[in-house]
Amino acid sequence: MTHANVEIGSAGGRRLANTGLYAIYAVAVLFTLFPILAVVMLSMKQPSEVFSWPPTFLPATLNLDTYIYVLTETTIGRMLWNSVFLTACSTAGCIAISAPAAYAFSRLKFRAQKPLLLILLVYQMISSMVIALPLYRYFEALGLLDSHMGVILVYITVEIPFTVWLLKGFFDAIPPSLDEAARIDGASRLQVLRIVILPLAKPGLAAALIFNVIAGWSQFIIPFILIQRAEMLPISIGVLNFAPGQTEGEITIPYLAAASIIAMLPALTMFVLLQRYIVQALTGGAVKG
DSSP states (O other): OOHHHHHHHHHHHHHHHHHHHHHHHHHHHHHHHHHHHHHHHHHTSOHHHHTOSSOOSSOSSOOOHHHHHHHHHSSHHHHHHHHHHHHHHHHHHHHHHHHHHHHHHHHOOOTTHHHHHHHHHHHHTSOHHHHHHHHHHHHHHHTOTTOHHHHHHHHHHHHHHHHHHHHHHHHHTSOHHHHHHHHHTTOOHHHIIIIIIHHHTHHHHHHHHHHHHHHHHTOOHHHHHHOOOGGGOOHHHHGGGOOTTOOTTOOOHHHHHHHHHHHHHHHHHHHHHTHHHHHHHHHSGGGOO
């Protein structure tokens, strides 16, 4: 067999392998997107089409009346604002607390460093379902039920362990010599963090921001337990009971589907726009140290 034949066979094998790989990717993308597309199609159907037989995937006509009704005639705007407020406050608070903690774990050497990091990791594994009942009783005693402040405090507490580990990985990737140079110039530890470390760790901060926003936006158990008043519910809970003008026998599934798509769009948009930072978090500094 000549050298040319070997090269042709090798190139053909690579093309075949790439084709198989792309086919697997296509199946994975279809498997992921199909439920979303199904909900989008359902949100555009008339109520009479929902239980029609035989069932159809595509609506008979492009019907946006459900979206218009949901946006103009329901309290979904208030629910969205509640979610934005809870997510923004908890994300800012979590990063403000986690960044100094991660810097301390990355740069300072103290006796309980490894046990504390292990405790953070173990705490991250605890499900919200486990602490739901004691959390309710504790917040009832503190008078923080039906309070956005109480929910924000829990959001921050739940996300701190992951954020500390994430930021520590990025801080570990920054040479300590930069800290030492800033300290020689008279900078305090806090100034080193603010002026030197944080600007160099922007991809890590962006990744922490994205993960915290998505986690806060999709929280269900915590607000479900701590908030009862309808006007204070975030969109993740409000969609659960979303049935505008429901009467006995009325079909409101298209409205529920439209509300679900609206609720999903903000987090999905942020993820798509900033996904490169997530890739950097998973493949860059976040796996070091």
